[in-house]
Amino acid sequence: MAAAGALQALLRFLSQDARVPLAAAIEKSKHLQQAGLVSPLDISKSSLESLKSIFPDEKVAKQVLSAAKRVVKRHPADSPSSSAKKRKASLMGDESTxxxxxxxxxxxxxxxxxxxxxxxxxxxxxxxxxxxxxxxxxxxxxxxxxxxxxxxxxxxxxxxxxxxxxxxxxxxxxxxxxxxxxxxxxxxxxxxxxxxxxxxxxxxxxxxxxxxxxxxxxxxxxxxxxxxxxxxxxxxxxxxxxxxxxxxxxxxxxxxxxxxxxxxxxxxxxxxxxxxxxxxxxxxxxxxxxxxxDPTPSVSPKKxxxxxxxxxxxxxxxxxxxxxxxxxxxxxxxxxxxxxxxxxxxxxxxxxxxxxxxxxxxxxxxxxxxxxxxxxxxxxx
Known part of the structure; x- marks a missing residue:
């Protein structure tokens, strides 16, 4: 199930941090995984040219690369912040904790x-x-x-x-x-x-x-x-x-x-x-x-x-x-x-x-x- 969790995290990064429409994120996630780019850290270390082979639109490729670098800079270990954890816990019924x-x-x-x-x-x-x-x-x-x-x-x-x-x-x-x-x-x-x-x-x-x-x-x-x-x-x-x-x-x-x-x-x-x-x-x-x-209720009211x-x-x-x-x-x-x-x-x-x-x-x-x-x-x- 680790692969499934990594896929979910990758989709979340693409759709939220990189602002790629969800349908496109779903389509491109498989290509990214095949290229060994399974996390923001992996993507941040790749080149623009390699990303352009997956995202032909250069603007989108730059957008994804920049987002990966921002995420890695904010969270070096690729782990979500405590506030993000709280948001997810609230959203998913504390499923994450x-x-x-x-x-x-x-x-x-x-x-x-x-x-x-x-x-x-x-x-x-x-x-x-x-x-x-x-x-x-x-x-x-x-x-x-x-x-x-x-x-x-x-x-x-x-x-x-x-x-x-x-x-x-x-x-x-x-x-x-x-x-x-x-x-x-x-x-x-x-x-x-x-x-x-x-x-x-x-x-x-x-x-x-x-x-x-x-x-x-x-x-x-x-x-x-x-x-x-x-x-x-x-x-x-x-x-x-x-x-x-x-x-x-x-x-x-x-x-x-x-x-x-x-x-x-x-x-x-x-x-x-x-x-x-x-x-x-x-x-x-x-x-x-x-x-x-009951048509004949008790005279004394119930407590x-x-x-x-x-x-x-x-x-x-x-x-x-x-x-x-x-x-x-x-x-x-x-x-x-x-x-x-x-x-x-x-x-x-x-x-x-x-x-x-x-x-x-x-x-x-x-x-x-x-x-x-x-x-x-x-x-x-």
Whole structure:
């Protein structure tokens, strides 16, 4: 995986420090590696003439050479500054300073009721977005089993955000073209989650566990261009796909990043992603217990639960919801392939999502979700 990490660092140097458009950086990275120019230090020691054999445009060749010399001068050991490390840690969920196993462990989701009768009798009060997020997180365990929890959380949050923006546009709450429609992220591979196309960033070299080889059921990355984003000769076997982050294209658009066709990136244009931590935090806080419907309430009012009790209750509710969803997807995963399971997941979500008012009045509205309704969608027999 060292070669994959070196490739990622080289691409980062070209697109950020040397300000080469990402598509061109991807194309030229293989030629640089073949010439033994695998780091800013190597490039800084090369000649302009040798770089011109890779970058025919002399202006670009000079730009790359100058950038390499600047980087080496700032950081003689080719190591990122502490501020750069902090930016990357924030962007990638502290992936750069925490072991993959520790990061995945920190993202563990709670467990709730496992008894089917208890799950059936559980009713939650929530709104539609976190329920969709829970659906997507649980679904990805079956459609993209090679992905770690951190990736599943990131990808699921992206699907929710894309869906929310689409709904906001239909209600007249947002206007104009989306970042995707304007070309942001062009050239990045995509995956489909509950019918939504999501642009992704490959996490080269991220190994959290020893993954099974040859899984045939994972969702394959789709490319919008004929050439692959990363030279396949430089990565691990295709049967073990890299972990992914979902790109936040709207944030990229607002930040004037580097992934729009024809644009060049700035030196500090870290690509924004949907972080696993924010998705997890959203899930943890979003599932209250539905109010009791007892027609003969007790005369003495119940004591209001304290904050720690409410937090624990929400965690149990989330665990029960995820258990119900796993039982649903597990029942169908043996007879449906990943693409068909992804298609059906949306219709199942629509059938159990909370009822809210139509139009703008229902935006963000809450309603009841009966976990028994989710279990009723399981495959019979």
């Amino acid at each position: 925490t072991s993959p196993a520790a990061l995945e462990a920190s993202l563990a989701l709670p467990e709730g009721a496992t008894d089917e009768e208890d799950i059936t009798n559980t009713v939650l009060l929530t709104n539609r977005a976190p329920l969709l997020l829970a659906f997507a997180v649980a679904l990805l365990k079956y459609t993209m089993p090679d992905q770690p929890l951190s990736s599943r959380l990131s990808l699921a949050q992206a699907a929710v955000s894309v869906n929310s923006r689409s709904k906001a546009v239909s209600l007249g709450l947002e206007h104009g073209k989306s970042a995707e429609e304007e070309g942001w992220g062009q050239g990045q591979p995509t995956v489909k989650i509950m019918g939504r196309e999501i642009r992704v960033l490959k996490r080269w070299g991220y190994e959290w566990v020893e993954r099974p080889i040859g899984s045939a059921k994972h969702v394959k990355l789709e490319h919008v261009e004929d050439t692959p984003i990363i030279p396949q000769a430089e990565v691990a076997q295709e049967s073990v796909p890299p972990a992914l982050w979902a790109l936040d294209l709207e944030a990229l658009k607002k930040g004037k990043g580097s992934l729009k066709a024809g644009m060049q990136s700035g030196a500090n244009s870290d690509l924004p992603i949907y972080t696993a931590q924010s998705a997890r935090a959203y899930l943890l806080k979003s599932f209250n217990s539905a109010p009791a419907t 209001k639960p304290n904050s720690s009790t409410k937090v624990a209750e929400k965690e149990r509710n989330l665990g029960s919801l995820l258990c119900a969803l796993e039982l649903l997807f597990e029942s169908w995963a043996t007879v449906l392939d990943a693409q068909e399971l992804d298609k059906r997941a949306w219709s199942w979500y629509v059938r159990v999502r909370p009822d809210v008012e139509h139009g703008v009045a229902g935006w963000g509205g809450k309603g009841n979700v009966k976990l028994g309704d989710i279990l009723a969608l399981r495959r019979k027999g």
